[in-house]
Amino acid sequence: MREIFFNVKTFIILWLGQLFSAVGSAMTYFTLTLWVWQKTESATAIALILVFYQLPQVIITPLTGILIDRTSRKQLLIISDTGSAFCTISVGILAFLGTLQVWHIYLIASVIGCFGNIQSLTYSTLIPLILPEKHHTRASSMGAMVVYGAGIISPALAGVLFPLIGLFGITLIDMGTFAIAFCFILMIHIPHTIKQDQEKVNHLSNLTFGFRYIYSHPELLSMVIMVSLFSFFNDISETLYQPMILAKTDSNSQILGIVVAGGGLGGVVGGLIVSVWGGFKKLRRGIFTGFLGTGISILILALASLPSFWIIARFAWSFHHPLMMSSYMAIWYAKIPHHLQGRVFGADYLIGILVTTCSSLTAGVLSDRIFEPLLQSQYSLPSGSGMAFLIAISATIIILVSSKVANILD
Template sequence: MRTFIFLWLGQLSSSVGSSMTYFALNLWIWQQTQSATSIALILVFYQLPQIVIAPLSGLLADRVSRKRLLIFSDTASAYCTLAVGILAAFQILKLWHVYLIAAAIGCFGNIQALTYSTLIPLIVHKQHHTRASSMGAMVGYGADIFSPALAGLLYPLIGLLGITLIDMSTFAIAIFTLVLVPIPAIEKVNKHNDEQRLAFPSVEGAKRKIWREVTFGFRYIASQPSLLTMVITISIFAFLHQLGETLYQPMILARTGGNTQVLGLIVAASGLGGVFGAIILSIWGGFRRRISGILVGFIGTGVSNLILGLGHFPGLWAVARFGSSLHNPLVMSSYMAVWYAKIAPEHQGRIFAADYLVGIVIESTAGLSAGLLADRLLEPALQSGEWMALHLGGWIGTGPGSGMALLITMSGMGTVLIGIIGFKIPQLRDVETLLADHDSIGDKHTATN
């Protein structure tokens, strides 16, 4: 774990800078447009190019030095971020610039995220996979504790250029730790490769071979009914959850008259919840049945989003965001522990890429849908004084942000329902049997420190 912790500290530092830049961009866009859709489009443009790049990223992660991939992707993302600051400094930054740069960062970020996710089985013993995954979740949430407050304080003083320069300095720390960390090479397992050749016989023609390599992850998931069911379940959760993630910041800005200090405190509370959840999970180790951890996390997240949507004052919003983030490490760490136990390291890049691609499509669709539904349907409906306002206004409110609150409430209800139904699905219970069958494969590929 020592090697992983050293690498993790560098990633935590870089995440603080990146979160400051993202928060400052949200403020800049809200000041320019007062539109939830405009903010949601940052995430949409960040994710959409990854639909194309994700299969290639998975193939690269299985074929190229993972350390070199991380250095390349981190460096490219840093230069893209710096471009935002330079354009802002010359007062020529436009919305389309932000979206274009977000798309470029999304491509490099996809390579970085997929490659980083495959490192845990190489440098951490399998008994610590859930703990390591929870620490990975802590990176983003830890940054959320400090970044909004720092960005909110410094943005009026140093602008986007100053924020991005801070981001570059934290990137330098991450690169320094990455260069020093020894990352073992992937050791192929002949028996597993032979089984793969039998399952997917070689064909003539380079194009077809490449196609089979790129689609390997999708075919593998489709061939395992229990894993396919798990992916479908987590995808439904991701769609519903992303509705709330997209809208909660513009909802708070709308309901507080653009009060960035209140938003910063609530984002910090969200980060604090994620850190607490990751710490608890690191000490506890999670549910023995990983599927139970996923489903309990669904229910806890859904209840928190219900509170967020129905709440009308900052203290309750902060509690709700704390609770939502508290459960996220449980969901994602339990989910990743299943993959680490099931998939041999030399195939993780392609299979994780397939799963990641599904997630990108789901979250991009949710993000775009959330902005459009809020701005064009629910916000006008709840402020019009018509039937929706009459029947739901007493619960949700009828002022600015009420339409977004309604959609967040609905997503919370759906998330709780998915968690409850999941305990009744036989294919999800079968995942635990598959894990027991494949633990011996994981032992061959685990490096300890």
């Protein structure tokens, strides 16, 4: 009982540190989105921030998986947070000097992506090391709450502070939250994994191990295929909904900030419910419910024209994410031994990166080159209608996919 208490305490300290860091990072990202939109008014330009963030991870993810299985995970967290902090302050310095360009943001996003890859993958493998299996679903939902919790206050704070202190001031706040997270990591003890597979293998075998493991386990493979299909169309909507709102509201950052904050609140409420309740006993049902609820919520957001409906839809969209992802991760924690999770999770993460990158590029190109020009020139619809139409198509496909989920997972 004493050991469980200290393990829970360790997780809470780690979780609080990540929450502080996420608040600062979300403020910086929201501010950069506004800055890039003001400079370009292009959905593709905004989508490229995420693309450049993810592209280097295609190369680094398999190596990260090996590092996690072979290296101190606490050291990896310290390295990743320190590297991200230096990248963030470099953006602020360039903005302070008046020399910041859009391509600078893309370049720095690529470097941050590498450190973020190490941080995200390492954190995902810590839950089964620290907590017993019965708490895995709750802990996973709390991980989702970090992202959405930051989404509640970060857009509002960034929207108010950006005109007052500029991008440099926002990055200083981000640095402060990094420092808090860094101190919290130093406070805790993270156990090492027992390396049970020490036989000599060549480097190529190590790099491809995670993919081979997933392929050899049909249940994991079916979940990867299913979630990848969902993620592709969900990420199209994620990429486009902010520029859609900016286009429809004449770049009103306050409305966008409230909608984003509504999404953060939805994620926190969903995470709290799962944390208290513990989630579905049949984890597959949690995945199905998350899929269907997400599709319906995105469709409402796409079809609505009033900010109040955008807020409600974004709340419901985010509400279903902790339910879906906590169920998904709980299955993986149960199916994969601790000493293999770095490489297997790395393979799954890499697949997710490729899907999201393709999705973001597809969203930007289809929006700027096809749907926006077509609906404005041929049908005289207002700016943002093309993006809304593309989001509605994506939502409809998600709903159709959800109807097949139960059969795939049986």
